[in-house]
Amino acid sequence: MTSAPRTPRPLLNRRLAEFGTTIFAEMSALALRTGAINLGQGFPDTDGPEEIREAAVRALRDGRGNQYPPGPGIPELRTAIAAHQQRGYGLAYDPDTEVLVTAGATEAIAASLLALVEPGDEVIALEPYYDSYAASIALAGGTRVPVTLRPKDGAFHLDLDELRDAVTDRTRLLLLNTPHNPTGTVLTRAELAEIAALAVERDLLVVTDEVYEHLVFDGEHVPLASFPGMRERTVTISSAGKTFSFTGWKVGWVTAAPELVTAVRSAKQFLTYVSAGPFQYAVAEALALPETYYTDLRDDLRAKRDLLAAGLTDAGFTVHRPAGTYFITTDIRPLGESDGFAFCRALPERTGVVAIPNAVFYDHRDEGAPFVRFAFCKRLSILEEAVVRLKSLAPARQE
Numbered sequence: 001m002t003s004a005p006r007t008p009r010p011l012l013n014r015r016l017a018e019f020g021t022t023i024f025a026e027m028s029a030l031a032l033r034t035g036a037i038n039l040g041q042g043f044p045d046t047d048g049p050e051e052i053r054e055a056a057v058r059a060l061r062d063g064r065g066n067q068y069p070p071g072p073g074i075p076e077l078r079t080a081i082a083a084h085q086q087r088g089y090g091l092a093y094d095p096d097t098e099v100l101v102t103a104g105a106t107e108a109i110a111a112s113l114l115a116l117v118e119p120g121d122e123v124i125a126l127e128p129y130y131d132s133y134a135a136s137i138a139l140a141g142g143t144r145v146p147v148t149l150r151p152k153d154g155a156f157h158l159d160l161d162e163l164r165d166a167v168t169d170r171t172r173l174l175l176l177n178t179p180h181n182p183t184g185t186v187l188t189r190a191e192l193a194e195i196a197a198l199a200v201e202r203d204l205l206v207v208t209d210e211v212y213e214h215l216v217f218d219g220e221h222v223p224l225a226s227f228p229g230m231r232e233r234t235v236t237i238s239s240a241g242k243t244f245s246f247t248g249w250k251v252g253w254v255t256a257a258p259e260l261v262t263a264v265r266s267a268k269q270f271l272t273y274v275s276a277g278p279f280q281y282a283v284a285e286a287l288a289l290p291e292t293y294y295t296d297l298r299d300d301l302r303a304k305r306d307l308l309a310a311g312l313t314d315a316g317f318t319v320h321r322p323a324g325t326y327f328i329t330t331d332i333r334p335l336g337e338s339d340g341f342a343f344c345r346a347l348p349e350r351t352g353v354v355a356i357p358n359a360v361f362y363d364h365r366d367e368g369a370p371f372v373r374f375a376f377c378k379r380l381s382i383l384e385e386a387v388v389r390l391k392s393l394a395p396a397r398q399e
């Protein structure tokens with residue numbers, strides 16, 4: 001007797017099945033093929049400070065970090081991270097028990113969710129969201145509950161009532177991101193105070209992704225952990241990638257109360273265990289750069305934001321002016337378009353510029369359809385050329 005042929009099972013497990021290849025791969029390939037300027041993916045086209053690169057070379061040559069560094073991260077870096085939180089925000093963290101170095105913010109997010117979420121738990125995230133959030137929630141077996149940021153008066157805003165209504169008895173965790181990618185929204189002190197009060201009232205954990213903490217042009221960045229009742233329930237995540245323009249180094253970190261750090265470390269130790277040994281030494285030095293480093297970075301990016309925002313406005317887009325991050329979200333409807341996917345697939349041939357359709361950051365794809373994201377972490381000359389190219393959209397509109 002022969003057994004009936006088995007139905008072939010998909011290779012990819014069902015937790016990940018809905019996540020295809022990222023749009024960034026498709027759009028970057030398109031940029032290469034057409035020679036278009038890539039304002040799609042958000043990485044700087046110039047490296048961070050020379051002396052920090054040299055610090056990495058020195059560490060490597062001196063044999064520091066070439067073998068497995070300590071699981072929580074090298075002490076020098078943990079001390080520098082704690083000092084950074086103290087200096088910038090008045091938040092005191094013990095480098096030994098309340099700081100954890102990770103393989104970028106991405107691993108910190110994944111490890112936090114894997115550690116803190118049980119299958120069936122609901123995780124609230126601000127939509128549109130960074131693409132790893134949905135996948136990490138899924139890997140943890142959680143159910144994502146999006147709360148959508150909506151445009152009003154030239155910027156995207158969180159509806160606090162909607163957030164409040166999204167909390168149920170099954171909500172375990174709020175996954176926040178401020179400054180927010182891709183909208184550039186920076187949650188205000190008043191909004192954060194309300195979110196904090198809600199988290200305390202409903203006894204929620206909060207994971208807050210603050211990788212753009214130093215890229216705020218209007219307003220201020222206030223860590224959620226600094227609000228009453230939040231320090232003990234908040235996992236704060238940041239990274240050297242965006243702050244120091246070394247996205248390839250993948251050095252990130254978590255600051256939180258000891259029990260939370262211990263939980264996150266339990267997951268992290270089986271993901272990468274450790275990473276980026278020599279770079280950890282360099283990032284420790286980067287975190288000790290004078291305040292002028294951060295103000296120069298911010299001023300440089302603010303000028304680039306203003307240049308690209310003006311160019312996009314001239315080209316006919318509605319521009320949602322970002323208060324932070326290095327992204328501008330535009331609305332393509334004034335150009336007579338409504339499908340961001342189709343628009344972005346055609347844009348490289350049409351104008352020689354690559355952008356990203358925000359719909360990929362939404363569960364509610366329809367809500368995200370008319371929005372398109374441009375990155376401005378590029379050399380001024382590149383942005384100027386992009387603006388010239390994008391102008392070709394404007395006459396077409398008036399025909």
Ligand SMILES: *Cc1c(COP(=O)(O)O)cnc(C)c1O
Binds near residue numbers: 103
């Ligand atoms: C870039 C980015 C990350 C990833 O940071 P890495 O340190 O490169 O892992 C996480 N969250 C947001 C919102 C980002 O834009």
